[in-house]
Amino acid sequence: xxxxxxxxxxxxxxxxxxxxxxxxxxxxxxxxxxxxxxxxxxxxxxxxxxxxxxxxxxxxxxxxxxxxxxxxxxxxxxxxxxxxxxxxxxxxxxxxxxxxxxxxxxxxxxxxxxxxxxxxxxxxxxxxxxxxxxxxxxxxxxxxxxxxxxxxxxxxxxxxxxxxxxxxxxxxxxxxxxxxxxxxxxxxxxxxxxxxxxxxxxxxxxxxxxxxxxxxxxxxx
Numbered sequence: 032x033x034x035x036x037x038x039x040x041x042x043x044x045x046x047x048x049x050x051x052x053x054x055x056x057x058x059x060x061x062x063x064x065x066x067x068x069x070x071x072x073x074x075x076x077x078x079x080x081x082x083x084x085x086x087x088x089x090x091x092x093x094x095x096x097x098x099x100x101x102x103x104x105x106x107x108x109x110x111x112x113x114x115x116x117x118x119x120x121x122x123x124x125x126x127x128x129x130x131x132x133x134x135x136x137x138x139x140x141x142x143x144x145x146x147x148x149x150x151x152x153x154x155x156x157x158x159x160x161x162x163x164x165x166x167x168x169x170x171x172x173x174x175x176x177x178x179x180x181x182x183x184x185x186x187x188x189x190x191x192x193x194x195x196x197x198x199x200x201x202x203x204x205x206x207x208x209x210x211x212x213x214x215x216x217x218x219x220x221x222x223x224x225x226x227x228x229x230x231x232x233x234x235x236x237x238x239x240x241x242x243x244x245x246x247x248x249x250x251x252x
Contacts, residue, residue: 042170076153107250
């Protein structure tokens with residue numbers, strides 16, 4: 032299983048480097064009404080998207096006969112296509128620097144309605160989070176197609192899920208662990224991310240585009 036983790040963990044941690052989700056959660060926790068409750072709603076929404084994507088990948092691979100029989104040529108082409116998607120995403124970020132951060136909606140409506148809107152905001156933020164979705168796909172495929180037992184496979188998939196969702200629950204952990212110092216720490220984190228969001232996104236996208244592209248070419252060769 033160590034070999035599987037060696038192939039899966041870099042992709043999973045790449046998927047977890049998400050300024051979009053982290054900024055959304057920090058802004059949600061800064062809201063004046065029900066911050067923790069709403070942050071938990073966002074966490075649930077992002078988890079739902081990640082689980083759905085992983086389930087779709089596992090189901091698709093199972094239908095295609097994934098496992099030790101996975102065709103390296105197919106895997107190579109999938110990696111190359113995903114590398115091109117990441118490359119295109121990096122180019123878009125560079126050419127369109129005016130993209131706005133995801134923020135929670137104004138706090139002026141009924142709490143029940145507002146909770147639904149935070150849920151939809153979390154789903155939308157994760158679905159449009161290109162780097163996370165693109166890197167989650169090969170990470171899940173690596174886990175699903177590994178020549179390991181079913182129990183070990185579930186463990187690896189669980190680790191992928193936990194790592195991918197780090198930006199969604201780390202702010203809650205920080206707030207709980209630091210107590211009164213939590214809001215100040217989250218504010219500092221938010222300021223740094225806002226200043227470096229584009230650079231982080233471009234570096235992660237280009238780095239993993241190169242990783243996926245090269246590994247795809249190796250599989251084809």
